[in-house]
């Protein structure tokens with residue numbers, strides 16, 4: 640099996656698109672980080688929100704299916720992940736992002752690497768920089784953590800491992816419900832879900848305090864490449880998802896609930912019945928914002944094609960390896976799905 644990180648090895652980034660700004664040293668927003676003002680759904684539409692699904696509801700599978708079809712996203716409650724764990728991960732993430740820039744750069748993602756400290760991978764597609772720094776973990780974080788805290792890395796690694804373990808269990812539960820709602824056979828469900836187990840990533844996102852939040856962009860519009868993404872947001876607003884016919888809709892953090900997004904791989908697998916959701920992070924508040932995004936993906940040598948087809952449906956996408964899809968998306972951020980359309 641080929642790990643997910645292998646897929647990024649031949650897609651090196653220029654250091655300009657890896658090294659974040661020294662956010663602590665700037666007093667005004669540099670021109671390189673100034674974006675056009677962002678549009679927003681109207682106030683009445685702003686009251687719209689993505690569906691919330693109680694995981695203990697006997698109808699959870701059906702409700703998740705409807706949410707994925709209508710929104711490509713939902714919030715999940717009653718997931719049994721203790722609130723304390725979110726607080727511990729947030730506290731370790733804060734410890735990391737509050738290190739001096741020179742120290743954080745010791746864990747910088749290498750040009751062909753997938754893990755470590757740096758800008759979002761989508762950075763090269765935009766002519767302005769985002770007000771964002773990230774830290775990507777795939778399994779153990781020991782190598783980077785040792786570089787950051789030579790004598791004090793254990794706690795960070797343990798907390799991140801514990802969180803990834805809990806997230807994986809939740810992702811497996813959600814994947815079973817999602818795929819069942821698509822009427823995919825048990826055999827196919829097991830094949831997909833078991834392949835996903837070792838191809839996951841945890842992204843710690845920080846949106847530092849910004850001198851001019853209205854002209855900055857936290858994270859530019861994108862869809863995730865994953866099957867599913869499970870997101871925890873700190874108490875600060877900023878995440879918006881795009882709903883056709885409505886516009887950008889705010890997803891406010893609610894204590895303990897997690898946001899689940901449909902990613903491109905599930906979009907392909909479901910033959911576009913569940914569409915990967917466009918989302919972004921805007922900087923409206925005068926506070927640092929943190930989020931934890933867990934990506935449930937597939938190994939790079941997995942060949943993905945539409946599975947949810949009845950006898951009258953034609954596949955909309957050709958079969959493609961995850962490695963090739965990531966390669967296509969690395970060159971064409973927005974058009975990747977249309978480039979594999981039959």
Ligand SMILES: C=C1C[C@]23C[C@@]1(O)CC[C@H]2[C@@]12CCC[C@@](C)(C(=O)O1)[C@H]2[C@@H]3C(=O)O
Pocket residue numbers: 643753759760761762775839840842861862863864865932934936
């Ligand atoms: C598994 C992954 C998804 C991701 C690329 C990555 O290897 C780890 C970082 C992820 C992230 C987080 C911020 C947004 C995003 C588009 C990016 O630039 O890096 C996603 C990537 C993705 O979904 O393609």
Ligand SMILES: O=C(O)CCC(=O)C(=O)O
Pocket residue numbers: 842844858863870872877878918919920929930932
């Ligand atoms: O910070 C957020 O709320 C969203 C993060 C995100 O979209 C991502 O990591 O892919």
Ligand SMILES: [Fe+2]
Pocket residue numbers: 861862863868918
């Ligand atoms: Fe995302």
